[in-house]
Amino acid sequence: MKIQNILKRFIVTVFANFGFAILVLLTGSRFIGSEAKSFSPLFALGSEGLPNGVVFMFFLGTLVLMGIRFLFLSDAVIRSMQIPTRVFLTVLLSFAFMLGLIIFCGWFPKDTAIPWIVFAVSFIAVCIRSTLVSFRQIRKENEMLTDALHKFQNQGNA
Amino acid sequence: MHISIQIDASVQEPELTIRAPQLTSEIERIIASLRLLSQQITVTRNGETVILDAASVMYAESVDRKTFIYTKDACYETDLRLYEAEQLLCRCGFVRVSKSCLVQLQTVRALQTEIGRKLRLTLENGEQIIVSRQYADEIRQRLEVI
Numbered sequence: 001m002k003i004q005n006i007l008k009r010f011i012v013t014v015f016a017n018f019g020f021a022i023l024v025l026l027t028g029s030r031f032i033g034s035e036a037k038s039f040s041p042l043f044a045l046g047s048e049g050l051p052n053g054v055v056f057m058f059f060l061g062t063l064v065l066m067g068i069r070f071l072f073l074s075d076a077v078i079r080s081m082q083i084p085t086r087v088f089l090t091v092l093l094s095f096a097f098m099l100g101l102i103i104f105c106g107w108f109p110k111d112t113a114i115p116w117i118v119f120a121v122s123f124i125a126v127c128i129r130s131t132l133v134s135f136r137q138i139r140k141e142n143e144m145l146t147d148a149l150h151k152f153q154n155q156g157n158a
Numbered sequence: 159m160h161i162s163i164q165i166d167a168s169v170q171e172p173e174l175t176i177r178a179p180q181l182t183s184e185i186e187r188i189i190a191s192l193r194l195l196s197q198q199i200t201v202t203r204n205g206e207t208v209i210l211d212a213a214s215v216m217y218a219e220s221v222d223r224k225t226f227i228y229t230k231d232a233c234y235e236t237d238l239r240l241y242e243a244e245q246l247l248c249r250c251g252f253v254r255v256s257k258s259c260l261v262q263l264q265t266v267r268a269l270q271t272e273i274g275r276k277l278r279l280t281l282e283n284g285e286q287i288i289v290s291r292q293y294a295d296e297i298r299q300r301l302e303v304i
Contacts, residue, residue, distance in 0.1 A: 075274035083273060138271055141303075145269040145277075148301035152187070153264055 006076050010066065018062040025050055025058070040108050040115075061101055068093045087134075091127050098123065183302075194250040194264070199243070201227050201234035208234065212250045216265040216281050218243045220258040230265075230283050253297055255279065255289040263300070 025042065026049065033047035044051050071077050072086040072093075098119075102108065108115035174192065178185055197212035214229045220240040227234045227243075236243065244252065244260055252260045261279060268280040277289040277297060289297060 073273065075272075075276070086273065141271045142269070144303050145271065145298075145301065148303045149263070149266060149269050152301055153266075 006074075010070055013070075014062055014066045017066060018059050021058055021062060022050070022055065025054070039112070041105070042107050057101070057105055061097075064097055065094055068097065083138075087131060091131075095123060190249060190251050194262075197247065197250045199227065199236065199238075199246065201236045203232065203234045210234065212247055212252075212262075213264075215247070215252075215262055216283065216285075217255075217262065217287065218247070218252070218260040253293070253300060255287055255293050255297070257290075259287060261287060263297075269297075 028036075029043050029045070029050055030047055033043045033045070036043040037046045041051070042054055044054075068090055072081070072090040078086075102119065103110065108119075176185060176188070194213045195211070198209050199212055199215065201208050201210055210227065210229065216228050216230060218236075218240065219226050219228065225236050225238055225240050225243055227236050238246070240258065240260065244254060247260060247262075250262070251264050252262050255261045255277075261281070265282045266279050267282050267284075270278045270280075272278050272288065275291045275294055277294040279287045279289060281287065
């Protein structure tokens with residue numbers, strides 16, 4: 001695949017995910033912004049919207065997370081690596097990065113358990129879901145290919 | 159499909175006639191199968207020239223401008239360039255899986271998708287070959303899964 005196509009696909013993915021994340025945050029701000037204002041800088045403006053710094057940090061965050069995903073879950077950079085290793089490294093690095101971002105930006109109080117639990121549960125749920133979806137797609141395609149190959153071989157030769 | 163066989167002592171050479179309302183993919187495969195049975199390729203091994211049936215060839219590979227022909231248990235060399243071998247064998251069920259390799263689909267035991275739309279072929283002898291994205295899509299089309 002040409003480098004332009006790879007870059008184009010990467011940029012489209014970054015902006016699609018960034019847009020979705022901002023939409024979720026804006027929805028959160030609209031409904032819980034006023035209550036969350038006191039303990040999270042994410043919602044410093046209450047239900048009025050999101051601070052510029054938060055939007056920018058989310059953009060950088062999306063860029064890095066998509067970069068990690070792009071690095072390990074495509075063969076554009078690393079050509080030979082087993083799929084489980086790719087998935088493991090993607091999850092590990094994404095989690096470490098998110099953790100660093102939360103602590104560095106102070107998105108929620110470090111000594112309050114509930115936000116950490118919610119973050120951990122959400123992260124694990126998203127990882128499990130996307131891994132299951134990917135594996136299901138791969139298994140389905142493998143079954144289709146195997147059936148097609150057997151049909152092909154049984155009908156004669158190529 | 160109806161199959162009829164006529165034994166006639168006056169016939170000089172075996173003759174096959176396929177009668178059908180139209181040329182379907184199934185008929186094309188039968189024709190390829192017949193070609194595979196009759197196609198032969200000249201190869202060498204340890205200085206000895208051998209004529210191999212195309213049906214016994216699993217794959218052909220080009221390494222350092224030399225073309226090697228692999229059967230289930232042996233490796234031979236041929237004077238043909240890979241593209242010449244492809245011209246000879248493509249009508250017998252061989253497909254290009256990379257710039258340097260041709261595989262006979264009949265000898266593929268398993269197919270698996272790899273990351274980046276590539277394919278991993280496992281041959282009858284257990285050898286595995288990675289098919290690059292470009293050729294993987296051609297194989298998918300050939301198997302009618304696209």
